[in-house]
Amino acid sequence: MKKGLLILFIVTIYLFFSCNNSFKRPVDKSTADTIYYGGNIITMEGDFVNYVEAIAVKDGKIIFAGTKSDANKLNGTHTKMNDLEGKTLLPGFVDGHSHFSEVGLQSVSANLLSPPDGPVKNIDELQKVLREFMAVSPIVKAHQIVLVMNYDNSQLKEQRSPIRQELDAVSTQLPIIVIHQSGHLAVLNSKALAMVGITADSKNPDGGIIEREADGKTPNGVLQENAFFQIIPKLPLKFTPEEVASMIQTSEAIYIKNGFTTIQDGKTTPVNIKVLPELAKKGAFKVDIVSYPDLVLLSKDSILRGPLMSKKYTNHFRIGGVKITMDGSPQGKTAWFTQPYYKVPAGQDSTYAGYPAFTDEKLIKWFELAYKNNWQLLTHTNGDAAIDQLIRMDKAAAIKYPAKDRRTVMIHGQFLRHDQVKEIMDADIFASLFPLHTFNWGDFHRQSVVGPERAENMSPTGWLLENKMKFSIHSDAPVIFPNSMQLISTAVNRTTRTNYLLGPKQKISPYVALQAMTIWPAYQHFEEDVKGSLVKGKNADFVILDQNPIKADPKKINEIKVMETIKEGKTVYKN
Ligand SMILES: [Zn+2]
Ligand SMILES: [Zn+2]
Known part of the structure; x- marks a missing residue:
């Protein structure tokens, strides 16, 4: 090609693309859609509180986080300036575990x-x-x-x-x-x-x-x-598609009102794993839904081997891995412990310590199946015997199917013993804990389930922190209402219904509780590159609160209100 022709060719191509672009978006490319300023903007980057003056958003992504004067350079004719008027802006909450x-x-x-x-x-x-x-x-x-x-x-x-x-x-x-x-x-x-x-x-x-x-x-x-x-x-209860769609929309609204922009569907049932992708296709979801189907019921389903099993969302939906339940509930006295219950249930002898869902022989097959396929595995484990079993199974399956970065999750881990902390750390098992229990059942755990001594260190967030481990905290909704502020409050205060301070050593600061609601659960879900903190390039997923949990009276954190929830730059809830 002659030089002149080449230049003409390049110019034509350039014009073609630039015209094409300008048809889609007549706005100046270098300016922001929205700039937030005038409040407490907490980036959640790093282990200490880090504020910026302003944050700029374009096309659903953060394009700038820093000083107001630098942000002003991105203020174009179409930019919306959003004055927070003293409110607090954080990354949208990422649900550590719920249904x-x-x-x-x-x-x-x-x-x-x-x-x-x-x-x-x-x-x-x-x-x-x-x-x-x-x-x-x-x-x-x-x-x-x-x-x-x-x-x-x-x-x-x-x-x-x-x-x-x-x-x-x-x-x-x-x-x-x-x-x-x-x-x-x-x-x-x-x-x-x-x-x-x-x-x-x-x-x-x-x-x-x-x-x-x-x-x-x-x-x-x-x-x-x-x-x-x-x-x-x-059960002969077959909801119509309309009933299911309406229920799921109600559910999403509850989470969004609480500032969640990523929601987990733990142990998705065979019925719901058909319904959720259909709803996603219809554009029903405003925020991201990550599903972990029931491994036992759905191990053979082709959906686990299809394109939805992915780290990327399609229409706000993806399958993140699978879930298995290994023991029961402590307050239901079915969780599996190494020591007997403090007060054994009627009809059981004094050695009763709960029971596992599977023997080791049966359970190892499920671990191997998940590890072989590289499906991230969520394990419901409450009692310390179930956690021992998790450590055993993980070790055995990982020898057979080694992987660099697996992030198997211990869901609940409520009665994790001190000597087990290092073991889960060495095994790279991620802990998603349930400190809401300290309020809801703390008294019952002391008086009936495990007695005052073992109850003290339940949901041991402090021990994990001692070891510099990342962890998430969760509501397990519908077990407990997905109230984000109550979730943070219980992790910070650890007071029971009768106002007893349960395990002061396990208390965490409001900032750590926020890490356990944002950047750490983002890591848990392999999404830390796009979610969980406010830096250039990540999703513009935000929650705006009427007060700053870092500066508020810890006893009043549960009174803080979610004022607005923003998903990829769009307001999905406003108080
Ligand atoms: Zn569970
Ligand atoms: Zn659960």
């Missing part, structure tokens, strides 16, 4: 919680709430089944789960299933037991217990762990 889809189900359930979260203080009141709910619920009317969530035995006057006869008193016509707040056990009335085929002849499944009456045979209605999980597919 996005189930929060939707809770939104159409009765409120069986106890004060301050609900009205139920005893079984009489539980029956009353059920009757009122059944009279008005469109779901009950349409499906002729009563499925409700979140009774809490530890807060009931009777200090136990309701039994079959107490639900029969509400209805013998409709099947009733009442799920414990942990999600690990449920009570069925006689009609529901018959419907799922549980009788005096039914044997306990592996990793589950069908509780019995005094004769040792007749089911009393309470199904623990796998005994409960196995009946779920048998």
Whole structure:
């Protein structure tokens, strides 16, 4: 090609692209869409509080974080100047662990919680709430089944789960299933037991217990762990696509109102793993949803081997890995410990220490499957025996399938022992802890579950910090409402319902609690390159608070309000 022709060619190409560009975007390329200034802008970069005066956003990304005068250079004719008026701007919260889809189900359930979260203080009141709910619920009317969530035995006057006869008193016509707040056990009335085929002849499944009456045979209605999980597919409750879509939208709104811009769907069910990608395709999600399907139920599903299993979101949805449940709930007294429960449940001898969901022989197969496929594995482990099992399984599977950067996650790890901390650190197991328990069940753990000594160091955020480990804190919603400020408050204050200070050594500063809600869970999800802190190039995912948690009275952190939530530059919630 002659030199003149070459130049003409280049000029033509240049004109073509520049014209093309200017059709899409007539705005000056070098200026920002929005500049935020005039408040406490905390970058969450580094281990000490770091403020900038201004932050500039373009096309959903941060293009600048620094001084106001430098930001002003990006102020063009179309730039929106957003004066924070003293409010606090942070990276959007990243959910360490919860169950996005189930929060939707809770939104159409009765409120069986106890004060301050609900009205139920005893079984009489539980029956009353059920009757009122059944009279008005469109779901009950349409499906002729009563499925409700979140009774809490530890807060009931009777200090136990309701039994079959107490639900029969509400209805013998409709099947009733009442799920414990942990999600690990449920009570069925006689009609529901018959419907799922549980009788005096039914044997306990592996990793589950069908509780019995005094004769040792007749089911009393309470199904623990796998005994409960196995009946779920048998329930004739098939929501319509419209019902599911509406529930999921309600759920997303709850999280967004609390400042979350990334939400986890832990242990996604076979039904929901079909629904969520469909909703994503329709553009239903405003923020990012990362799903971890139930490994046991979905190991053979092609979706785990498809394009959605990715580090990148498509229409705000991706599959991040898989989840497995290894033990139960401490307040439900099914979590697996090395030492017996402080007060063993009725019908158990004094050595009762809970139980695992799987033997080592069965569990290793699941670890190997996940590690072989390089699926990030979330492991529900509460008791210290379950954590020992996690360490054993990880070691064995990692020898067979070594990987440089796997980030297996210990979900809850509530009764992690001091000697286990170094082991999970050496194994590169990421801890997502549950300090909300210190408020919700701290008193019950001291008085009934593990006794005062072991309760002291539950959710040991302080020990992890001592070892300079990253960790996240989570709500496990719908187990506890995804209230971001209460989450930070409990990690900072560790006071129980009766105002007892539980494990002062494990308290963390507000800044560390914010790290555990932003940059560290971003790392947990392999998203630290695009989320979790305010630096050039990352997503413009923000939460704006009416006060600065760093400067507020720690006792009043839970009164701080989310004023606005911003996802990739767009406001998705405004108070
Ligand atoms: Zn769990
Ligand atoms: Zn969970």
